Amino acid sequence: MTQPSPTNLSNRLGYxxxxxxxxxxxxxxxxxxxxxxxxxxxxxxxxxxxxDDCECGACMVLVDGRPVNSCSFLAAQCQGRSVTxxxxxxxxxxxxxxxxxxxxxxxxxxGFCTPGMLISTHALLTVNPDPNEEDVRIxxxxxxxxxxxxxxxxAAVLQATGTRESNAGAEPEA
Amino acid sequence: xxxxxxxxVDEALERLADGARPVAGGTDLVVGARQGKVPLPHDLVAIxxxxxxxxxGQDDHGARIGAGVTHDRLLSNPLIVGDYTALADGAALIxxxxxxxxxxxxxxxxxxxxxxxxxxxxxxxxxxxxxxxxTTTRLVDPLELWxxxxxxxxxxxxxxxxxxxxxxxxxxxxxxxxxxxxxAMEIAVVGAAALVRLxxxxxxxxxxxxxxxxxxxxxAVEGTEVLMGRTVDDNLTDQVAALxxxxxxxxxxxxxxxxxxxxxxxxxxRRAVQAAAQRxxxxxxxVPVNRAIGIGAAR
Numbered sequence: 001m002t003q004p005s006p007t008n009l010s011n012r013l014g015y016x017x018x019x020x021x022x023x024x025x026x027x028x029x030x031x032x033x034x035x036x037x038x039x040x041x042x043x044x045x046x047x048x049x050x051x052d053d054c055e056c057g058a059c060m061v062l063v064d065g066r067p068v069n070s071c072s073f074l075a076a077q078c079q080g081r082s083v084t085x086x087x088x089x090x091x092x093x094x095x096x097x098x099x100x101x102x103x104x105x106x107x108x109x110x111g112f113c114t115p116g117m118l119i120s121t122h123a124l125l126t127v128n129p130d131p132n133e134e135d136v137r138i139x140x141x142x143x144x145x146x147x148x149x150x151x152x153x154x155a156a157v158l159q160a161t162g163t164r165e166s167n168a169g170a171e172p173e174a
Numbered sequence: 175x176x177x178x179x180x181x182x183v184d185e186a187l188e189r190l191a192d193g194a195r196p197v198a199g200g201t202d203l204v205v206g207a208r209q210g211k212v213p214l215p216h217d218l219v220a221i222x223x224x225x226x227x228x229x230x231g232q233d234d235h236g237a238r239i240g241a242g243v244t245h246d247r248l249l250s251n252p253l254i255v256g257d258y259t260a261l262a263d264g265a266a267l268i269x270x271x272x273x274x275x276x277x278x279x280x281x282x283x284x285x286x287x288x289x290x291x292x293x294x295x296x297x298x299x300x301x302x303x304x305x306x307x308x309t310t311t312r313l314v315d316p317l318e319l320w321x322x323x324x325x326x327x328x329x330x331x332x333x334x335x336x337x338x339x340x341x342x343x344x345x346x347x348x349x350x351x352x353x354x355x356x357x358a359m360e361i362a363v364v365g366a367a368a369l370v371r372l373x374x375x376x377x378x379x380x381x382x383x384x385x386x387x388x389x390x391x392x393x394a395v396e397g398t399e400v401l402m403g404r405t406v407d408d409n410l411t412d413q414v415a416a417l418x419x420x421x422x423x424x425x426x427x428x429x430x431x432x433x434x435x436x437x438x439x440x441x442x443x444r445r446a447v448q449a450a451a452q453r454x455x456x457x458x459x460x461v462p463v464n465r466a467i468g469i470g471a472a473r
Contacts, residue, residue: 011175030177031214033204054205055359057272066275072205073276074197076177077220120271141358142270 015079019044020088030076034068035059037075038085046086046115050144057143060116061085067123069142086115089122098122098160105156109147116143121157130161176217183226183335187308189219191331198222198242199276201269202285227280227335230254236341241280241304241334245292246271248279255461258339259453260295260348260367260446266462267291267350270358280334283316286326286391287361293320293392294367295350296337297384304336313338320391345379346371347453349463351446352386353438355429362387363430364439366418368446370406372454377403383414383447388422388439395421395443406451414447415440445469 014027017037024042038047038061047070050058054072061070062084089096095103098118108114117140124131124139131139136157137150145153176194180186186196195215197203199222207214221227227242230251237253248254248265255262268274268282268291282292283303293316296303302313305328319326328334352365365386371379379402383395395417404410424435449463459466 013177030175030218031207033208053209054201054273057270060272063276067272068276069272072208073200074177074204074218074220077179077197077200077222079179123271138358139271142272 013076015076017042017075017078017083018081019083020085021082026075028075030074032075034061034063034070034073034075034078034083038070038083044085044087048112048115050112050116055144056113057116057120058113060119060143062119062123065123065126067120067142084119084122086118089118098125098157101160102153102156105152105159107148107153107156109145113143113145113147117145117153121160124157125161131157133158175214177220178218179220179223181223181225183224183306183333184308186219186221186224186333187306187331189217190333191308193217193330194219195330196221196333198278198281199244199273201273201277202281202287221333222276222278234341235338237339239279239337239339241283241336242278243280245269245274245277245279245282248292249274249461257342258295258299258348259461259463260298260350260369260450261292261339262461263350263463264291264293264295264352264365264367267352267354267360267362267464273359279337283319283337284326284328284334286320286322286324288320288323288389288391289362289365289387290392291350291352291362291365291386294365294384294386295348296339297392297394298348298367298369298382299342300340300369300382302338303334304338305332306335307331307333316392317394322390342369343371345373345454347450347455349446349449349453349459351442351449351463351467351469353442354464354469361429364388364422364424364435364442366439366442366446368414368443368450370447370450370454372406372451376405376455378406378410381447383418383443385418385422385439385443388424388435390423393421397421406447411444411447415444418443 011029017026048058050056052071054069059071194217227240229240231238245265245268249262348369350367353363367384369382381398419440424432426432
Protein backbone atom coordinates (compact mmCIF):
# COMPACT_ATOMS: atom_id res chain seq x y z
CA MET A 1 0.00 0.00 0.00
CA THR A 2 1.39 3.39 -0.95
CA GLN A 3 1.60 6.08 1.67
CA PRO A 4 -0.79 8.94 1.04
CA SER A 5 1.02 12.21 0.44
CA PRO A 6 0.92 14.73 3.31
CA THR A 7 -1.38 17.02 1.32
CA ASN A 8 -4.21 14.52 1.11
CA LEU A 9 -3.52 12.72 4.35
CA SER A 10 -6.62 14.16 5.99
CA ASN A 11 -8.77 13.14 3.01
CA ARG A 12 -8.23 9.44 3.43
CA LEU A 13 -10.33 7.21 5.63
CA GLY A 14 -9.51 3.74 6.79
CA TYR A 15 -12.43 1.37 7.22
CA UNK A 16 -13.67 -2.14 6.58
CA UNK A 17 -16.04 -2.90 3.75
CA UNK A 18 -17.93 -6.20 3.65
CA UNK A 19 -18.47 -7.38 0.08
CA UNK A 20 -20.07 -10.76 -0.62
CA UNK A 21 -19.41 -11.82 2.97
CA UNK A 22 -15.70 -10.98 2.90
CA UNK A 23 -14.33 -8.04 4.88
CA UNK A 24 -11.82 -5.88 3.03
CA UNK A 25 -9.65 -3.23 4.70
CA UNK A 26 -10.07 -0.04 2.66
CA UNK A 27 -8.06 3.16 2.69
CA UNK A 28 -9.72 5.65 0.39
CA UNK A 29 -10.81 9.24 0.02
CA UNK A 30 -14.09 9.94 1.82
CA UNK A 31 -15.65 11.08 -1.45
CA UNK A 32 -14.94 7.82 -3.31
CA UNK A 33 -17.97 6.09 -4.74
CA UNK A 34 -18.86 2.56 -3.74
CA UNK A 35 -18.44 1.53 -7.40
CA UNK A 36 -14.90 2.88 -7.56
CA UNK A 37 -13.92 1.15 -4.32
CA UNK A 38 -15.48 -2.18 -5.35
CA UNK A 39 -13.72 -2.17 -8.72
CA UNK A 40 -10.37 -0.62 -7.80
CA UNK A 41 -9.75 -1.45 -4.15
CA UNK A 42 -11.67 -4.69 -3.66
CA UNK A 43 -10.87 -5.76 -7.22
CA UNK A 44 -14.26 -7.14 -8.23
CA UNK A 45 -15.06 -5.92 -11.74
CA UNK A 46 -18.42 -7.58 -12.36
CA UNK A 47 -20.11 -4.35 -11.32
CA UNK A 48 -20.00 -2.01 -14.31
CA UNK A 49 -19.62 1.71 -14.78
CA UNK A 50 -22.16 2.81 -17.39
CA UNK A 51 -23.23 6.44 -17.12
CA ASP A 52 -21.53 7.16 -13.77
CA ASP A 53 -24.52 9.44 -13.28
CA CYS A 54 -27.14 7.34 -11.46
CA GLU A 55 -29.22 6.85 -14.61
CA CYS A 56 -28.39 3.47 -16.16
CA GLY A 57 -28.19 0.93 -13.32
CA ALA A 58 -25.13 -0.94 -14.68
CA CYS A 59 -23.46 -0.31 -11.30
CA MET A 60 -26.35 -1.72 -9.23
CA VAL A 61 -25.33 -3.57 -6.05
CA LEU A 62 -27.20 -4.55 -2.93
CA VAL A 63 -26.46 -2.72 0.32
CA ASP A 64 -28.08 -4.60 3.20
CA GLY A 65 -30.27 -6.26 0.58
CA ARG A 66 -31.51 -3.03 -1.04
CA PRO A 67 -30.62 -2.03 -4.61
CA VAL A 68 -28.26 0.95 -4.80
CA ASN A 69 -26.59 2.73 -7.72
CA SER A 70 -23.03 2.27 -6.49
CA CYS A 71 -21.61 4.98 -8.79
CA SER A 72 -23.35 7.63 -6.73
CA PHE A 73 -23.26 6.15 -3.25
CA LEU A 74 -20.35 6.89 -0.94
CA ALA A 75 -18.34 3.79 -0.08
CA ALA A 76 -17.69 5.24 3.38
CA GLN A 77 -21.44 5.08 4.06
CA CYS A 78 -21.30 1.30 3.69
CA GLN A 79 -19.13 0.70 6.77
CA GLY A 80 -20.80 -1.92 8.93
CA ARG A 81 -23.18 -2.84 6.12
CA SER A 82 -23.25 -5.80 3.82
CA VAL A 83 -22.60 -5.22 0.11
CA THR A 84 -23.54 -7.84 -2.49
CA UNK A 85 -22.26 -7.66 -6.06
CA UNK A 86 -23.02 -9.91 -9.02
CA UNK A 87 -20.06 -12.09 -7.99
CA UNK A 88 -21.89 -12.78 -4.73
CA UNK A 89 -24.89 -14.30 -6.51
CA UNK A 90 -23.19 -17.24 -8.16
CA UNK A 91 -21.63 -20.17 -6.36
CA UNK A 92 -18.24 -21.63 -7.19
CA UNK A 93 -18.06 -22.67 -10.83
CA UNK A 94 -21.79 -22.56 -11.35
CA UNK A 95 -24.22 -19.89 -12.40
CA UNK A 96 -26.99 -18.62 -10.21
CA UNK A 97 -30.34 -19.89 -11.58
CA UNK A 98 -31.21 -16.32 -12.61
CA UNK A 99 -28.00 -16.08 -14.63
CA UNK A 100 -28.72 -19.37 -16.35
CA UNK A 101 -32.27 -18.45 -17.25
CA UNK A 102 -31.17 -15.04 -18.53
CA UNK A 103 -28.66 -16.76 -20.81
CA UNK A 104 -31.15 -19.38 -21.97
CA UNK A 105 -33.84 -16.81 -22.74
CA UNK A 106 -31.54 -14.60 -24.83
CA UNK A 107 -31.66 -11.86 -22.22
CA UNK A 108 -27.92 -11.25 -22.57
CA UNK A 109 -26.44 -9.63 -25.65
CA UNK A 110 -23.44 -7.37 -25.04
CA GLY A 111 -23.76 -8.20 -21.35
CA PHE A 112 -22.79 -4.82 -19.94
CA CYS A 113 -26.14 -4.23 -18.23
CA THR A 114 -26.48 -7.84 -17.10
CA PRO A 115 -24.84 -7.59 -13.65
CA GLY A 116 -27.12 -4.67 -12.77
CA MET A 117 -30.16 -6.49 -14.19
CA LEU A 118 -29.34 -9.51 -12.04
CA ILE A 119 -28.96 -7.43 -8.89
CA SER A 120 -32.25 -5.57 -9.47
CA THR A 121 -34.01 -8.85 -10.24
CA HIS A 122 -32.64 -10.37 -7.08
CA ALA A 123 -33.85 -7.39 -5.04
CA LEU A 124 -37.29 -7.60 -6.63
CA LEU A 125 -37.69 -11.34 -6.06
CA THR A 126 -36.60 -11.03 -2.45
CA VAL A 127 -39.60 -8.82 -1.65
CA ASN A 128 -41.93 -10.20 -4.32
CA PRO A 129 -41.20 -13.84 -5.20
CA ASP A 130 -44.13 -14.04 -7.62
CA PRO A 131 -44.11 -10.84 -9.70
CA ASN A 132 -46.31 -10.21 -12.73
CA GLU A 133 -44.93 -8.54 -15.85
CA GLU A 134 -45.79 -5.07 -14.57
CA ASP A 135 -43.92 -5.74 -11.32
CA VAL A 136 -40.88 -6.96 -13.25
CA ARG A 137 -40.85 -3.90 -15.52
CA ILE A 138 -41.10 -1.57 -12.51
CA UNK A 139 -38.44 -3.57 -10.65
CA UNK A 140 -36.05 -3.24 -13.60
CA UNK A 141 -37.02 0.33 -14.48
CA UNK A 142 -33.73 1.70 -13.17
CA UNK A 143 -31.69 -0.54 -15.47
CA UNK A 144 -31.06 0.47 -19.07
CA UNK A 145 -30.30 -2.08 -21.78
CA UNK A 146 -29.41 -0.85 -25.26
CA UNK A 147 -29.33 -4.30 -26.91
CA UNK A 148 -32.23 -6.53 -26.03
CA UNK A 149 -35.25 -4.28 -26.06
CA UNK A 150 -35.98 -5.76 -22.62
CA UNK A 151 -38.47 -8.35 -23.87
CA UNK A 152 -36.22 -11.34 -23.31
CA UNK A 153 -34.98 -10.02 -19.99
CA UNK A 154 -38.52 -9.65 -18.68
CA ALA A 155 -39.41 -13.07 -20.08
CA ALA A 156 -36.40 -14.59 -18.35
CA VAL A 157 -37.37 -13.17 -14.98
CA LEU A 158 -40.92 -14.42 -15.34
CA GLN A 159 -39.60 -17.81 -16.41
CA ALA A 160 -37.25 -17.89 -13.41
CA THR A 161 -40.10 -17.35 -11.00
CA GLY A 162 -42.17 -19.99 -12.76
CA THR A 163 -39.27 -22.41 -12.51
CA ARG A 164 -38.93 -21.72 -8.85
CA GLU A 165 -42.59 -22.42 -8.28
CA SER A 166 -42.44 -25.73 -10.07
CA ASN A 167 -39.28 -26.72 -8.19
CA ALA A 168 -40.67 -26.48 -4.70
CA GLY A 169 -37.98 -27.46 -2.24
CA ALA A 170 -35.19 -26.40 -4.57
CA GLU A 171 -32.19 -24.59 -3.20
CA PRO A 172 -33.21 -21.18 -1.82
CA GLU A 173 -31.91 -17.97 -3.33
CA ALA A 174 -28.43 -16.94 -2.24
CA UNK B 175 -12.18 15.76 3.34
CA UNK B 176 -13.83 14.82 6.64
CA UNK B 177 -16.56 12.22 6.99
CA UNK B 178 -18.42 11.04 10.07
CA UNK B 179 -21.40 8.81 10.66
CA UNK B 180 -23.90 10.24 13.15
CA UNK B 181 -26.13 7.96 15.22
CA UNK B 182 -28.13 10.68 17.03
CA VAL B 183 -29.70 13.94 15.90
CA ASP B 184 -27.65 15.87 18.47
CA GLU B 185 -24.44 14.43 17.09
CA ALA B 186 -25.47 15.40 13.56
CA LEU B 187 -26.43 18.93 14.67
CA GLU B 188 -23.08 19.38 16.39
CA ARG B 189 -21.32 18.45 13.18
CA LEU B 190 -23.53 20.84 11.17
CA ALA B 191 -22.65 23.62 13.62
CA ASP B 192 -19.00 22.90 12.78
CA GLY B 193 -19.72 23.35 9.08
CA ALA B 194 -20.43 19.78 7.93
CA ARG B 195 -23.18 19.08 5.35
CA PRO B 196 -25.59 16.17 5.81
CA VAL B 197 -25.82 13.20 3.43
CA ALA B 198 -28.44 10.44 3.55
CA GLY B 199 -29.10 8.55 0.29
CA GLY B 200 -26.88 10.87 -1.73
CA THR B 201 -29.30 10.80 -4.68
CA ASP B 202 -29.06 14.59 -5.06
CA LEU B 203 -25.84 15.51 -3.26
CA VAL B 204 -23.55 12.79 -4.58
CA VAL B 205 -25.18 12.62 -8.02
CA GLY B 206 -24.92 16.42 -8.31
CA ALA B 207 -21.23 16.25 -7.45
CA ARG B 208 -20.63 13.54 -10.05
CA GLN B 209 -22.40 15.62 -12.67
CA GLY B 210 -20.14 18.53 -11.73
CA LYS B 211 -23.04 20.75 -10.62
CA VAL B 212 -21.75 21.32 -7.10
CA PRO B 213 -18.56 19.76 -5.74
CA LEU B 214 -18.97 17.35 -2.85
CA PRO B 215 -18.71 19.29 0.44
CA HIS B 216 -15.36 18.96 2.22
CA ASP B 217 -17.01 17.94 5.46
CA LEU B 218 -19.85 15.42 5.45
CA VAL B 219 -21.95 13.84 8.15
CA ALA B 220 -23.94 10.74 7.22
CA ILE B 221 -27.40 10.86 8.82
CA UNK B 222 -28.88 7.66 7.38
CA UNK B 223 -28.29 5.73 10.64
CA UNK B 224 -29.98 8.20 12.98
CA UNK B 225 -32.89 6.15 14.33
CA UNK B 226 -34.90 9.23 15.37
CA UNK B 227 -35.06 10.29 11.72
CA UNK B 228 -36.30 6.95 10.46
CA UNK B 229 -39.74 6.68 12.08
CA UNK B 230 -43.27 7.34 10.87
CA GLY B 231 -45.44 8.12 13.88
CA GLN B 232 -49.03 9.14 14.50
CA ASP B 233 -50.90 10.86 17.33
CA ASP B 234 -54.15 12.84 17.70
CA HIS B 235 -52.61 15.82 15.93
CA GLY B 236 -51.53 13.90 12.87
CA ALA B 237 -48.47 12.17 11.48
CA ARG B 238 -44.78 12.76 11.95
CA ILE B 239 -42.54 11.51 9.17
CA GLY B 240 -38.86 11.40 10.08
CA ALA B 241 -36.70 13.20 7.52
CA GLY B 242 -34.74 10.03 6.84
CA VAL B 243 -37.78 7.99 5.76
CA THR B 244 -37.17 6.72 2.24
CA HIS B 245 -39.60 7.07 -0.67
CA ASP B 246 -39.94 3.31 -0.79
CA ARG B 247 -41.32 3.32 2.76
CA LEU B 248 -43.67 6.23 2.05
CA LEU B 249 -45.29 4.53 -0.91
CA SER B 250 -45.99 1.35 1.06
CA ASN B 251 -46.73 2.67 4.55
CA PRO B 252 -50.41 2.03 5.45
CA LEU B 253 -50.81 5.40 7.24
CA ILE B 254 -49.37 7.37 4.32
CA VAL B 255 -51.23 5.37 1.67
CA GLY B 256 -54.48 5.47 3.67
CA ASP B 257 -54.58 9.06 4.96
CA TYR B 258 -51.98 11.02 3.01
CA THR B 259 -52.33 9.30 -0.34
CA ALA B 260 -50.99 12.15 -2.49
CA LEU B 261 -47.62 11.78 -0.77
CA ALA B 262 -47.54 8.06 -1.57
CA ASP B 263 -48.50 8.87 -5.19
CA GLY B 264 -45.55 11.25 -5.40
CA ALA B 265 -43.04 8.96 -3.70
CA ALA B 266 -43.98 6.11 -6.06
CA LEU B 267 -43.01 8.17 -9.12
CA ILE B 268 -39.54 9.17 -7.95
CA UNK B 269 -36.58 7.78 -9.92
CA UNK B 270 -36.23 4.00 -9.91
CA UNK B 271 -36.43 1.33 -7.19
CA UNK B 272 -32.80 2.14 -6.28
CA UNK B 273 -33.57 5.87 -5.98
CA UNK B 274 -36.61 5.15 -3.85
CA UNK B 275 -34.75 2.76 -1.56
CA UNK B 276 -32.11 5.31 -0.53
CA UNK B 277 -33.66 8.71 -1.34
CA UNK B 278 -35.41 10.38 1.61
CA UNK B 279 -38.30 12.79 2.11
CA UNK B 280 -36.02 15.15 4.03
CA UNK B 281 -33.53 15.16 1.18
CA UNK B 282 -36.26 15.80 -1.37
CA UNK B 283 -37.63 18.72 0.67
CA UNK B 284 -34.26 20.33 1.38
CA UNK B 285 -32.97 19.93 -2.18
CA UNK B 286 -35.68 22.44 -3.03
CA UNK B 287 -36.18 21.48 -6.65
CA UNK B 288 -39.30 23.00 -8.25
CA UNK B 289 -39.75 19.58 -9.90
CA UNK B 290 -39.68 17.57 -6.63
CA UNK B 291 -42.47 15.00 -6.44
CA UNK B 292 -43.13 15.11 -2.68
CA UNK B 293 -43.45 18.91 -2.60
CA UNK B 294 -46.92 19.54 -4.04
CA UNK B 295 -48.40 16.69 -1.95
CA UNK B 296 -46.85 18.14 1.24
CA UNK B 297 -48.32 21.56 0.43
CA UNK B 298 -51.91 20.39 -0.13
CA UNK B 299 -51.71 18.13 2.94
CA UNK B 300 -50.86 21.15 5.09
CA UNK B 301 -47.38 19.91 6.08
CA UNK B 302 -44.98 21.77 8.33
CA UNK B 303 -41.27 21.13 8.05
CA UNK B 304 -39.30 20.72 11.28
CA UNK B 305 -35.85 22.30 11.23
CA UNK B 306 -33.47 21.81 14.14
CA UNK B 307 -30.07 23.25 14.95
CA UNK B 308 -27.93 22.63 18.02
CA THR B 309 -29.81 25.43 19.80
CA THR B 310 -33.13 25.94 17.97
CA THR B 311 -36.19 24.06 16.73
CA ARG B 312 -38.74 25.62 14.39
CA LEU B 313 -41.61 24.59 12.15
CA VAL B 314 -41.86 26.23 8.76
CA ASP B 315 -44.47 26.29 6.02
CA PRO B 316 -42.85 24.53 3.05
CA LEU B 317 -43.86 27.42 0.76
CA GLU B 318 -41.77 29.70 2.98
CA LEU B 319 -38.94 27.19 3.13
CA TRP B 320 -38.48 27.05 -0.66
CA UNK B 321 -37.11 30.35 -1.91
CA UNK B 322 -36.07 29.43 -5.47
CA UNK B 323 -34.77 26.55 -7.57
CA UNK B 324 -32.50 24.61 -5.22
CA UNK B 325 -32.55 27.21 -2.46
CA UNK B 326 -34.25 27.26 0.95
CA UNK B 327 -34.59 29.65 3.87
CA UNK B 328 -32.96 27.09 6.20
CA UNK B 329 -29.67 28.06 7.81
CA UNK B 330 -26.64 25.87 7.17
CA UNK B 331 -26.60 24.74 10.81
CA UNK B 332 -30.22 23.53 10.55
CA UNK B 333 -31.20 19.97 9.74
CA UNK B 334 -34.61 18.97 8.44
CA UNK B 335 -35.66 16.45 11.07
CA UNK B 336 -39.30 15.72 10.17
CA UNK B 337 -42.37 16.55 8.10
CA UNK B 338 -45.48 17.02 10.23
CA UNK B 339 -48.88 16.37 8.67
CA UNK B 340 -52.13 17.41 10.36
CA UNK B 341 -54.84 14.82 11.04
CA UNK B 342 -57.37 15.01 8.22
CA UNK B 343 -61.16 15.07 8.68
CA UNK B 344 -63.42 12.36 7.31
CA UNK B 345 -64.33 12.41 3.60
CA UNK B 346 -60.98 13.91 2.68
CA UNK B 347 -58.99 12.55 -0.23
CA UNK B 348 -55.77 13.55 -1.94
CA UNK B 349 -53.89 12.69 -5.11
CA UNK B 350 -50.74 13.64 -7.01
CA UNK B 351 -50.65 13.35 -10.79
CA UNK B 352 -47.60 13.91 -12.96
CA UNK B 353 -47.16 14.22 -16.69
CA UNK B 354 -44.84 11.43 -17.75
CA UNK B 355 -43.01 10.74 -21.00
CA UNK B 356 -41.31 7.71 -19.45
CA UNK B 357 -42.16 5.51 -16.50
CA ALA B 358 -38.90 5.76 -14.58
CA MET B 359 -35.89 7.98 -13.95
CA GLU B 360 -37.79 11.04 -15.03
CA ILE B 361 -37.84 14.55 -13.64
CA ALA B 362 -41.37 15.98 -13.55
CA VAL B 363 -42.38 17.85 -16.71
CA VAL B 364 -45.35 19.22 -14.75
CA GLY B 365 -47.40 17.82 -11.88
CA ALA B 366 -50.28 18.70 -9.61
CA ALA B 367 -51.47 17.63 -6.18
CA ALA B 368 -54.99 18.09 -4.87
CA LEU B 369 -56.73 17.67 -1.56
CA VAL B 370 -60.53 17.57 -1.58
CA ARG B 371 -62.88 17.38 1.40
CA LEU B 372 -66.54 16.72 0.74
CA UNK B 373 -69.65 16.90 2.90
CA UNK B 374 -72.15 14.05 3.11
CA UNK B 375 -73.98 15.27 0.02
CA UNK B 376 -70.76 15.43 -2.01
CA UNK B 377 -70.31 19.22 -1.96
CA UNK B 378 -66.82 20.65 -1.63
CA UNK B 379 -65.91 21.77 1.90
CA UNK B 380 -62.20 22.25 1.26
CA UNK B 381 -60.03 22.12 -1.84
CA UNK B 382 -56.31 22.74 -2.20
CA UNK B 383 -54.12 22.47 -5.28
CA UNK B 384 -50.35 22.75 -5.62
CA UNK B 385 -48.28 22.60 -8.79
CA UNK B 386 -44.93 21.03 -9.70
CA UNK B 387 -42.33 22.37 -12.15
CA UNK B 388 -44.22 25.44 -13.37
CA UNK B 389 -42.62 28.13 -11.17
CA UNK B 390 -39.28 28.72 -9.41
CA UNK B 391 -40.61 26.64 -6.51
CA UNK B 392 -43.56 24.35 -5.85
CA UNK B 393 -46.57 26.70 -5.82
CA ALA B 394 -50.06 26.69 -4.33
CA VAL B 395 -53.03 27.63 -6.53
CA GLU B 396 -54.98 30.55 -5.12
CA GLY B 397 -58.64 31.43 -5.49
CA THR B 398 -60.10 27.99 -4.83
CA GLU B 399 -62.57 29.50 -2.31
CA VAL B 400 -65.00 30.11 -5.17
CA LEU B 401 -65.28 26.34 -5.58
CA MET B 402 -66.66 25.70 -2.08
CA GLY B 403 -70.12 24.22 -1.83
CA ARG B 404 -70.05 22.93 -5.41
CA THR B 405 -70.00 19.34 -6.58
CA VAL B 406 -66.92 17.99 -8.35
CA ASP B 407 -68.22 17.94 -11.91
CA ASP B 408 -66.82 18.98 -15.29
CA ASN B 409 -67.64 22.63 -14.66
CA LEU B 410 -65.66 22.63 -11.45
CA THR B 411 -62.67 20.78 -12.91
CA ASP B 412 -62.69 23.11 -15.95
CA GLN B 413 -62.36 25.98 -13.52
CA VAL B 414 -59.59 24.14 -11.64
CA ALA B 415 -57.66 23.64 -14.87
CA ALA B 416 -58.07 27.32 -15.79
CA LEU B 417 -56.89 28.51 -12.37
CA UNK B 418 -53.82 26.27 -12.50
CA UNK B 419 -52.86 27.25 -16.05
CA UNK B 420 -53.38 30.98 -15.39
CA UNK B 421 -51.28 31.03 -12.24
CA UNK B 422 -48.41 28.90 -13.54
CA UNK B 423 -45.28 30.71 -14.73
CA UNK B 424 -43.42 27.91 -16.51
CA UNK B 425 -40.15 28.07 -18.38
CA UNK B 426 -39.12 26.30 -21.58
CA UNK B 427 -36.35 23.77 -21.23
CA UNK B 428 -35.30 20.43 -22.68
CA UNK B 429 -38.30 18.67 -21.14
CA UNK B 430 -41.07 20.93 -22.45
CA UNK B 431 -41.95 24.37 -23.77
CA UNK B 432 -43.63 26.95 -21.57
CA UNK B 433 -46.96 26.92 -23.46
CA UNK B 434 -47.14 23.14 -23.33
CA UNK B 435 -46.37 23.19 -19.61
CA UNK B 436 -48.98 25.87 -18.95
CA UNK B 437 -51.65 23.81 -20.71
CA UNK B 438 -50.74 20.42 -19.33
CA UNK B 439 -50.44 21.58 -15.72
CA UNK B 440 -54.14 22.46 -15.96
CA UNK B 441 -54.87 18.94 -17.18
CA UNK B 442 -52.87 17.48 -14.31
CA UNK B 443 -54.70 19.72 -11.80
CA ARG B 444 -58.06 18.62 -13.20
CA ARG B 445 -57.13 14.93 -12.91
CA ALA B 446 -55.68 15.37 -9.43
CA VAL B 447 -58.92 16.98 -8.22
CA GLN B 448 -61.00 14.23 -9.84
CA ALA B 449 -58.91 11.50 -8.22
CA ALA B 450 -58.82 13.23 -4.84
CA ALA B 451 -62.61 13.64 -4.92
CA GLN B 452 -63.08 9.96 -5.73
CA ARG B 453 -60.82 9.02 -2.85
CA UNK B 454 -62.73 11.42 -0.57
CA UNK B 455 -65.86 9.45 -1.46
CA UNK B 456 -64.15 6.23 -0.43
CA UNK B 457 -63.26 4.92 -3.89
CA UNK B 458 -60.00 2.99 -3.81
CA UNK B 459 -57.53 4.14 -6.44
CA UNK B 460 -54.19 2.36 -6.30
CA VAL B 461 -50.94 4.23 -5.68
CA PRO B 462 -49.61 5.80 -7.82
CA VAL B 463 -52.76 7.27 -9.31
CA ASN B 464 -50.81 7.90 -12.54
CA ARG B 465 -50.93 4.19 -13.35
CA ALA B 466 -54.56 3.81 -12.32
CA ILE B 467 -55.73 6.55 -14.69
CA GLY B 468 -53.47 5.45 -17.50
CA ILE B 469 -50.74 8.11 -17.51
CA GLY B 470 -47.45 6.49 -18.39
CA ALA B 471 -49.17 3.14 -18.99
CA ALA B 472 -46.92 0.71 -20.81
CA ARG B 473 -49.59 -1.19 -22.62
